[in-house]
Amino acid sequence: MARIGVISISDGRDHVHARNADFIQGKQDALVHSLKEAGHEVVVGDELVATNTLASSVARKVAAADVDVTVLYYTVWAFPHFTMLAADATRSPLVLVASTDPTEPGLVGMLAAGGALDQIGRTHTRAWGAPDDRELAEKISVQATAAGAVSSLRGSTFGRFGGRPMGMNTAVANTDQWQALFGIDVEEIDQYELVLRAERADAAEARRGREWIEQHAAGVHYDGKKLTPELLERQIRSYLAVRDIIGERHLDFSGIKGQPELTEHFATMDVTEAFLNDPYDWNGPKQTHVCATEADMDGALTMQLLKKVADTPVLFADVRHYHADRDIWDLCNSGQHATWFAARSDDPAENLAQVNFYPEVFFFPAGGASVQHIAAPGQMTLGRLTRDGGEYRLQLMLGEFENYDAATNKVLVDQSTPEWPHAFARLDAPGEVFLSKFGANHIHAVPGDHRAAMRAVARQLDIHLDEWSRES
Template sequence: MSLPKVGMVTFSDPREHEYKVLYEEKTAVRMAKAVSYFSEMDMELFSFDIAARSAEEIDRQTAELKEKGVEVFIAYIPCWTWPNGVVRGVLNMGLPTILLSNDDPGTHGTVGLLGSGGALNQIGYRHMRIQQDFTEERPNLFDTKMMPYIRAAAAVEKLKGKIFGFIGGRSLGIDTGSFDPMQWKKLFQVDSDHIDHEEIIRRAEAIDGERIDATYNWLVQSVGEVRYDEKLTEERLKYQVACYLATKDIINDRHLDFGAIKCMPDLTNFRAPQCISTALLNGGYDADGDFEPFPISCEADADGALSMEILKLISGGMPTMFADVSHIGYKEKLIYLPNCGSMCTYYAGRHCERCKNMKNIELRRANRPSGGAVTFTVPSAGEMTMARLCRVDGKYQMFIIETEFVTPSKEILDAFVKARGVHQLPVAFMKADFDIEKFIDVFNSNHISGVAGKYKKELLEVCRLLDIEPVVIA
C-alpha cells in the first residue's frame, strides 16, 4: 500500500517570556502526543523535535519537508502562536493544509487556530481545520475527517506529473470517452502521450517466443478453464499474450502511469481483442510476479481511465475496474455492469493470493471477427466505490456511488445469460439501493469505474481540492 506522505510543523509563541512561562511545556507535551498518535495511522509522518517559533526556523523546517517530498501539510497549533508565522509556513509548503489545534482552555490554541485560519481565508488559501486533543471524549475527527482529507490531498498531489497513455483514438463514436489534453494539464497537471495501435502490433510481432510461451503457460495454468474452439485457438491466445507483453513494454518505455486503449473496432476486427492486456494490467500480477496495478480503460475512455487513476490513488494503490452501465434491473434493484471482454483479475476473488482470483476466471471466445479470448467472471461480492468524471458544458463533475457488488441469484443470472445469447461477457452486479430514476436522468456516461472499499468522503475532498462539482448518487 502506498501511504500518504505528511509533513507536520508545530508552531508556538515567538515571545521568549510567554513561551517559557506559559507555553513551552504545554507545546512539548502535545507535540510528542501528536507524533505518537499519528505514527499509528496510515500515513508516513515527517515532523520535528522542536517547535517553529521564528521565521528562520519555519523556513528551515518547511524546506526540509519539501526535500522529503511530502504531499500534505499539517500546521499544528497546540498553543497560541502568531498567525503570520503559520501563514508563512503554509505558503512555503504550497500544499493541501490542515490546521490542527485543541479545545483546552489552558492552551489558547483556539485563538491561534482561528487567527491563522482567518488569515489564510483572507488570502484565499483553502484549508481544513480540526480541533481535537487526542482523546475519545469528542467524536474522533482524525478518522472521520482528517484521514479522508489526507488521502484525497495526497492523491491530488500524486496526480501531478502523471503521464496518460492514449492508445488508438476515439472508439465506436463514444464522445464521452474523449478528452482535452490541455484541460487535463491545466486542471489535473496530467500530461498525455498519444500512441498508435500500430505500435502494439509492431512490438507484438517482435516479442521473443520464449517470453510469449512463459506468459501463455502461466495464464492457461492459472485460470479455471480455457474454452478453446474455432475462434479461441492456442495461436489466437498466444497472439493476445504477445500484444499484452508489447503493451507492457510500451508502458515501461514511455513511462506511462495509466492509460486507455481504443481496441474496437480496429483490433477486434483485424488483429485481436486486447482483453488479456487490460485484465492483467489492472490486476497487477502476471507470470513475472506482482507489479503496481496499471489502470487502463477500454474503448479509449480517457475520463474513465482518469477516474480509475484517482480511485487507485485514494485507496493506496488498489486495483481498479471499468465497466459498461449496461442494464437496469428495476425490480431486483441491481445495475448490471458487463465489460466488452475484460474484467480486472483481482475482482474475480478479491484475494491477496492471486492464484485464488485467477481460478475464478474462464477464458471464453470473444464474439469479434478476429476471435481470441475474453476474461469471463462474475466479480466477487463486497463493498465498492464507483466513480465517474464527466463534463457538462466543458466543466468537470464527478459522480460518486458507495455501494456493493452482490452475488446474483441463479434465476437472475440465468435470465441475463439467456437475454445476452451468444454475446456473453464478464459482468458485475451492483446493488442499486438508491434513486435509480435520478441516476438515469443525470449520469453522463455509458461507462463507470470502481474500486473495492468505501471512499466517498475521500472523493468529496478530491472534488473540493480540484474545484469539481460532486454528484453523489444515494
C-alpha cells in the same frame, strides 16, 4: 501511505512561548506518534514556530521534503500571521489541527488562523481532538491520502493507444486542460506500434502465459474459430508488447482504443487490459497498471485516483442494464474486468478459478478471448470524473456488489452478453437520478467506502462534487 508535514504554531510573545514550549512539544510528539502508528511518514518542523522568520523557514524545509499534506498544529493561542507566512511557503494542501485540551486556547488559535486563510482564499481543511485520538488521526489520514493521490498525478504520463473510439466523445479529454489542471502529459501512441511489438514478442513467454491460464482458469473454451490457442497467445503477446512500451516510455497509466481496428483485424485487448489491471500474471505478483478500454481518458484518470486512494485494482465497466424489478445494475464490459475482482484474493489461483475465457462475440470479428466472471460481493465505492460545460466534476456514490445462486446468475447474464464479465451492483442512488445525471457510459469501482478520501480529492482539485445517495 502518505508523507505528512507537521508544524506547530505558537504565541509570538517570548515570555508566553517560553512558558508554553514544553506543553506544545508534548502535544506535537503525541500527534506525530499517532500518525506514525497509522502508517504515515511524518516530517516534523525543526522548530516550534514563534516568530515570523521561523514561520517561513520551517515551512520551507518541510515543503522541501515533498510532503503530500502539511498539518499546522494549534495547541495554544497562536499568532495568525505565522500561519499566513507558513502557508505561503508551501504549496501542499493544508490541514489546520487544534488540540481540544481546555487548559489552553488551541481552538481559538485554529479559528483565527483559518479565518485569515479564508480571507485570502487559501483552501484548507480543519480537524480537532486529542493528539492520540484515533478519529483525529483518521481525519488527517483521509486528507493525506487524497493529497497523495492528487500529487501523484503531477508529472505523470498517460499513454493513449489510438484515438477516439467509435465517436465516443466522453472518452476523449482536452490535453491542455489535463496539463493545466492535473499536471498530466499525454503520450500519443499509434496502435500499429502495438501490433508490430506483439508480432515480435517472446513466443515462449506467450506460450507459458497461455498454459498458466489453461491450468488455473475455470475454463478456456476454444472453438477453433474465434478462440484458438494461437489467438489467445496473440492476446498475451499484445500484453507483453504494451508492457514493454509502458516501460520504455515511462507511462504511469494508459488506455487502448481497440475498436474497431484491432477488434476487426488483429485481436481484442481484453486479456491485455485485464492483466495490466491485475496485481499478478504468470510471472508472479506485480504492480497494477491502470489501463482503460476504448482509450477512455477520463475513465483512466478516475481509475488512477481510485487506485491511489484504495490501493487496489480498479473496475472498469459499462453501465449495461438496470434490472428495475430487482433494483440491480449490470455493470458489464467487453471482457476487461481485472480477474482480481472474481474473488478479490491475493492468490491468483482463487480468482482465476472463477474466470472463464470465452470466444469473443459477433461484435469482434478478429476474435480472441473475453475474460468472463461475476464480480465477488461486497461494499464498493463507485464513481467517475465527468465534464459539464467543459468543467470537471466528480460523480460519486456508494454501492454493494451482489452475487446469487448459479441459476439466478445465469438468468441475469443471459439477458445481456453472457460471455462478458458482470458486476451486479446495488447503488446507493435512485435509478432515475443516476440515469438522468450520470455523465458517461463507463463507471469505475473499488472495494470499501472511500468516499471521504474522494471528497477530499475533489476539494483539493477544486472540482465540483456530485454525490448521490438514497437520502439526497
